[in-house]
Amino acid sequence: MSTLTRTDGSAQHTVAQSLVLDRLHKTYTSRGKTSFEAVKGIELSIEPGEMVALLGPSGCGKTTTLRLVAGLETVTDGDIRIGATSVADLPPAKRNVGVGFESYALYPPLSVRQNLRYGLRARKVRDADQRVDTLAARLEMTELLDHRPADLSSGQKQRVALARALIRNPPVLLLDEPLSHLDAAQRQRVRRELKVLQREFGYTTIVVTHDQLEALSLADRIAVMDGGVIQQFGTPDEIFDDPANRFVADFVGEPNINLVDGVVQRSGGKTFVRVGDAGMLPVTATGVADGRAVTVGLRPQDCHTGVGAEQPALEGEVRVYENLLEFGQATVDVPGVDEPVVVQTPADERLAGGDVLRFAADAGQVYLFDDDSGERLR
Amino acid sequence: MATTLMPGQKRFTPSAILADLTLLAWFVFSLFPIVWLVLLALKTDAEQTTTYFSFSPTLDNFGTVLSDRGEELTSVDFPTALLTSVLNCAGAVLVSLVVGIPAAYAAGRWRFRGSNDLMFTILSFRFAPELMVIVPLFVIYNQIGLFDTTVGMIWVLQLVTMPLVVWILRSYFQDLPEDLEHAALLDGYTRRRAFVMVALPLVRPGIAAATLLAFIFAWNNYIFPLVLSESEASTVTVAITKFLGGGGQAYYNLTAAAAVIAALPPLVLALTIQRYLVRGLSFGAVKS
Ligand SMILES: Nc1ncnc2c1ncn2[C@@H]1O[C@H](COP(=O)(O)OP(=O)(O)OP(=O)(O)O)[C@@H](O)[C@H]1O
Ligand SMILES: [Mg+2]
Numbered sequence A: 001m002s003t004l005t006r007t008d009g010s011a012q013h014t015v016a017q018s019l020v021l022d023r024l025h026k027t028y029t030s031r032g033k034t035s036f037e038a039v040k041g042i043e044l045s046i047e048p049g050e051m052v053a054l055l056g057p058s059g060c061g062k063t064t065t066l067r068l069v070a071g072l073e074t075v076t077d078g079d080i081r082i083g084a085t086s087v088a089d090l091p092p093a094k095r096n097v098g099v100g101f102e103s104y105a106l107y108p109p110l111s112v113r114q115n116l117r118y119g120l121r122a123r124k125v126r127d128a129d130q131r132v133d134t135l136a137a138r139l140e141m142t143e144l145l146d147h148r149p150a151d152l153s154s155g156q157k158q159r160v161a162l163a164r165a166l167i168r169n170p171p172v173l174l175l176d177e178p179l180s181h182l183d184a185a186q187r188q189r190v191r192r193e194l195k196v197l198q199r200e201f202g203y204t205t206i207v208v209t210h211d212q213l214e215a216l217s218l219a220d221r222i223a224v225m226d227g228g229v230i231q232q233f234g235t236p237d238e239i240f241d242d243p244a245n246r247f248v249a250d251f252v253g254e255p256n257i258n259l260v261d262g263v264v265q266r267s268g269g270k271t272f273v274r275v276g277d278a279g280m281l282p283v284t285a286t287g288v289a290d291g292r293a294v295t296v297g298l299r300p301q302d303c304h305t306g307v308g309a310e311q312p313a314l315e316g317e318v319r320v321y322e323n324l325l326e327f328g329q330a331t332v333d334v335p336g337v338d339e340p341v342v343v344q345t346p347a348d349e350r351l352a353g354g355d356v357l358r359f360a361a362d363a364g365q366v367y368l369f370d371d372d373s374g375e376r377l378r
Numbered sequence B: 001m002a003t004t005l006m007p008g009q010k011r012f013t014p015s016a017i018l019a020d021l022t023l024l025a026w027f028v029f030s031l032f033p034i035v036w037l038v039l040l041a042l043k044t045d046a047e048q049t050t051t052y053f054s055f056s057p058t059l060d061n062f063g064t065v066l067s068d069r070g071e072e073l074t075s076v077d078f079p080t081a082l083l084t085s086v087l088n089c090a091g092a093v094l095v096s097l098v099v100g101i102p103a104a105y106a107a108g109r110w111r112f113r114g115s116n117d118l119m120f121t122i123l124s125f126r127f128a129p130e131l132m133v134i135v136p137l138f139v140i141y142n143q144i145g146l147f148d149t150t151v152g153m154i155w156v157l158q159l160v161t162m163p164l165v166v167w168i169l170r171s172y173f174q175d176l177p178e179d180l181e182h183a184a185l186l187d188g189y190t191r192r193r194a195f196v197m198v199a200l201p202l203v204r205p206g207i208a209a210a211t212l213l214a215f216i217f218a219w220n221n222y223i224f225p226l227v228l229s230e231s232e233a234s235t236v237t238v239a240i241t242k243f244l245g246g247g248g249q250a251y252y253n254l255t256a257a258a259a260v261i262a263a264l265p266p267l268v269l270a271l272t273i274q275r276y277l278v279r280g281l282s283f284g285a286v287k288s
Helices: A062-070 A112-121 A128-138 A154-166 A184-201 A212-218 A236-241 A246-251 B014-041 B060-066 B068-074 B078-109 B115-127 B130-144 B150-175 B178-187 B191-202 B204-220 B223-228 B236-242 B252-282
Strands: A019-028 A036-046 A051-055 A077-082 A097-100 A172-176 A204-209 A221-226 A229-234 A258-267 A270-275 A279-282 A293-298 A314-323 A327-333 A341-346 A356-360 A366-369
Touching: A019 A062, A036 A062, A036 A221, A036 A229, A051 A062, A051 A212, A062 A097, A062 A172, A062 A204, A097 A154, A097 B178, A112 A128, A112 A154, A112 B178, A128 A154, A154 A172, A154 A184, A184 A212, A204 A212, A221 A236, A221 A246, A229 A236, A229 A246, A246 A258, A246 A293, A246 A366, A258 A341, A258 A366, A270 A293, A279 A314, A327 A356, A341 A356, B014 B252, B060 B068, B060 B078, B060 B252, B068 B252, B078 B115, B078 B150, B078 B191, B078 B204, B078 B236, B078 B252, B115 B150, B130 B150, B130 B223, B150 B204, B150 B223, B178 B191, B191 B204, B204 B236, B204 B252, B223 B236, B236 B252
Parallel strands: A051 A204, A051 A221, A097 A172, A172 A204
Antiparallel strands: A019 A036, A019 A077, A221 A229, A258 A270, A258 A293, A270 A279, A293 A366, A314 A327, A314 A356, A327 A341
């Protein structure tokens, strides 16, 4: 397989660069209306060649953050550094970042090939045609090169938009929902190829997504964002197994985490949390006062069944059982708990509605959150 | 062609026939003045006040209007007026485009202090009646020596053409996704080149529409050349009326012939520009 050459006419490609967002603020002000703070002091330190996923619900400021880094919005406060250089006051052209736009931003009168070349023309790259061909082959879009954007499906446009971002080999790559319109099979393939290209060329990358599977598969680290604030920044394992707060625990994980009321109870030097009328789960948190009311987070995947009667556990009647082939999923009514608790069960353990299920989780996987602030209690 | 029907559409339903007849009636009604004008232009002096449809048509009137004989009869140099009109209107539209396109772009892309007030001021040029401003303009033009000059006419026609250009093009620029220009900026193009190479070609249909409308409005303007020019910069709209003969004999047939000739330049412009107008509709490649 041929590779994309890194030597281009402008020769401005260097080794991978770090990207630092330093207490970044963005306030949108439109005259006559109240101003809106879309980004509230984001701190992110991204290693050279690292791929970070920005994961969060709609309207949390993901696109705004990308546009700040690209230079398409003015920074209200804070700094952005690529390598050792502060770029917060540089125009977009001088930042040398590649952006894959959510709206594709393809130029209608030009063919796909011309669109891709267009990005190279301003910088007078010499082997433009060869680069276009090579990249098109790797992104499975050679047959699209002679079409106009108007002739393409949204998934095809998205691949072209991705190619347009990659074609210049920018040291910093910003992708806004790059795969959202691809079908499932394409998405997996393009995702893999994107990952390979990113590794190969060492693009320092931020990819915006609200698909957590995409975040998990692509990213070295994930930044979970909500309300213009980074809620947690860490590896997928850290995000999943050690959530910083209730929002992160709730937002990440499929199926959703169970969040139920509980009361902390200490006995015999150990800490437990009482859930419902008679349920009891072990916890590792040591800094929580005896008798404090908390929110308990318990992932369906972390539950295990077959717990002895003498051990702390939850027990309840199965309301619904779903056989999902690789595993089962039981929805259990635990006495004294408002919401039914979802439990993932081993595939060979078939249940039916009305069965009584006793289940528990390891102490390290039972998370306690403050009732009001949602902060993790440890 | 005629056989392409919309799904579910029947060919000869009573309501379809009624609709067609109504359209036909409207067509005849709105076309009648033009037909009458052309007929009148083809009549001789003797027949010019008749209302017959059958007569022996002649092209003499066109010859008279365009030759010295017309000037002898009415002291109007119609060919020169025609040329003056073309110069005035082309000049006015050109100035409006050169100034108005960047203005429309700025107004469509950015909200700056006073941008709304500015846009409203430009629009207000259109709804202030010309008769209201003409007297002060006449005084000013006389004092600063712009009376009866081409520059003066082009300048005053900005009141007509500029609002059209700015307002039409502003909405075109607003409809263009900003990301297109942003992508160009990121590729290393300057703001100006992003404007020239990305935004401008995409609003070409808008420029065509604005050019055409502005030209027609400027062409049809009567009050400004009537009051602010005498002979040098006098236009067709004024010249046509002279054939009606202030005091002398009224030549209706010559007036009609002059009017028919005067209608040609906007028509030619419309036909030339037409393909740009239509092509704009087939882009639609930008997700909004
Ligand atoms: N130009 C603007 N003026 C005012 N408010 C804006 C502007 N652009 C974005 N916002 C607001 O800022 C917030 C964050 O917007 P942003 O586009 O960054 O969200 P997002 O996380 O990308 O959402 P999505 O997943 O839907 O794309 C939103 O509440 C939005 O309404
Ligand atoms: Mg977004």
